[in-house]
Amino acid sequence: MTLRYTGMNFLVNRPAMNHPIPKLQELRAACSNCSLRELCLPIGLSIEDLNALDNLVSVRKRVKRGGFLFRDGDDFQALYAIRTGFMKSTVITEDGRDQVTGFHMLGEIVGLDGIGSSKHSCDMVALEDSDVCVIHYENLEDFTQRLPQLQLNLHKIMSREIVREHGVMLLLGSRDADERLAAFLVNLSQRLKLRGYSPTEFVLRMTRAEIGSYLGLTFETVSRLLSRFQADGVIEVNQKNIRIQNLEALKDLTRRASCN
């Protein structure tokens, strides 16, 4: 079987949810038909509400690999739901250093950083050709006024982002390099599993440097640790291809009590 490019080939074992390349007239999104709706903003909405939502999420946008969905300083206009692809968010300092603050995959909502100040405060870069639903924010505010469930969903999404970041802070503040990288791999694995992909075999869409930036490590350290995990028989690495041999061992690494 030869697969056409679907924008989801950052995954190895593709399940039965391939999307064909959308034709232009299909670029209109439709939450009611979307296979991701149980992961996304419309979680648990009724049929009627879903139909209403289709009028809100009416545009899609493609971002080529390496392209920006939005940039630090851009006026905030919309939230974006990732349909296919993979993205990273980065914050930049005055002196030019930057830090990856998150990796985002299908079904996730990005752009939440812009609501507070009406400007985006990070860059959102596609790590592979990506396809997003554009959720115009002013319209969304109107919709949430009428759909309490939608409002709740939005609040939950934002709250979960806050909790996710708590986890990253814990990682960066209290764990050593092994634990950070192990936690990163386990997290990726779990998110892929939730989307129906293999939790043990996948392709990293980001470079070692990007992983390092996210984890507060240098790319050399990431590279060395991947090699060591492989030597220990926990994972198998081949360039960007990862196969987790012993998921339990990896999970143990993330919670290894270092006697304090």
Add this chain to the structure above:
Amino acid sequence: MTLRYTGMNFLVNRPAMNHPIPKLQELRAACSNCSLRELCLPIGLSIEDLNALDNLVSVRKRVKRGGFLFRDGDDFQALYAIRTGFMKSTVITEDGRDQVTGFHMLGEIVGLDGIGSSKHSCDMVALEDSDVCVIHYENLEDFTQRLPQLQLNLHKIMSREIVREHGVMLLLGSRDADERLAAFLVNLSQRLKLRGYSPTEFVLRMTRAEIGSYLGLTFETVSRLLSRFQADGVIEVNQKNIRIQNLEALKDLTRRASCN
């Protein structure tokens, strides 16, 4: 002038916004009269809306120093607006290590972590006797349905928390110890200034260990750095009392380009 205890004596130079000890019958909150409303949830609400809000935020709660406002695992019931006092939030790992994820002062909303999963995912501990307005979440959802401005405010507050955490991630992931501590002091200074307090002279309500936990450093490192900043003439330290001698130098420390 001898001041009665107002729950705000973590600050040195008190401006003209002292609250008397609330008598029991005064424990009913009133956003419409609150001097903090320009920092808090009701920012920019009309008079009518403010009056409506008074029915939402109808309870106050006191938390003694060292007490918990809520704990990891508690059912999520409400958000809390800090009226007086000072708090820290901490997340805990399975192996018992914990990390401070934030320090919170008057006018700030805490508890946002609980919305996503209906359970709180961190501890919220009072670092001094504190007084909070209880915003029952179900009621809040009803109110935001009717008050678009209130909904927007809530979204902005959550978005800003996300952005704040981006900043902490940057701090923990990309900066050395000097830069972290300098950034911490500058941040405290700015938040105090916003509330009408002296930005250059204040009392730390947290221990060196808590600062260290927040910044991903040991308490010894924090202690050493405070001493060094003092030796460099940037600040003056006397136990928990801080006087910033050279705010610009401190700000420079936070953005010192280390040539990469």
Add this chain to the structure above:
DNA sequence: CGACACCTTGAAGAGGTTCAAGAAATGTGG
């Protein structure tokens, strides 16, 4: 006043960074 928590400072040690060099993969243009 004594117990306890908190803070300071020193010295040794370790984990991760930096610098460096080469290999492998990827992309580009003719």
Add this chain to the structure above:
DNA sequence: CCACATTTCTTGAACCTCTTCAAGGTGTCG
């Protein structure tokens, strides 16, 4: 489609920042 440039990755060795361990000092509260 191949050659070349560029990016990415791996691995080693020296170094450095921050941690760990330790001991003594200071402040606070019952």
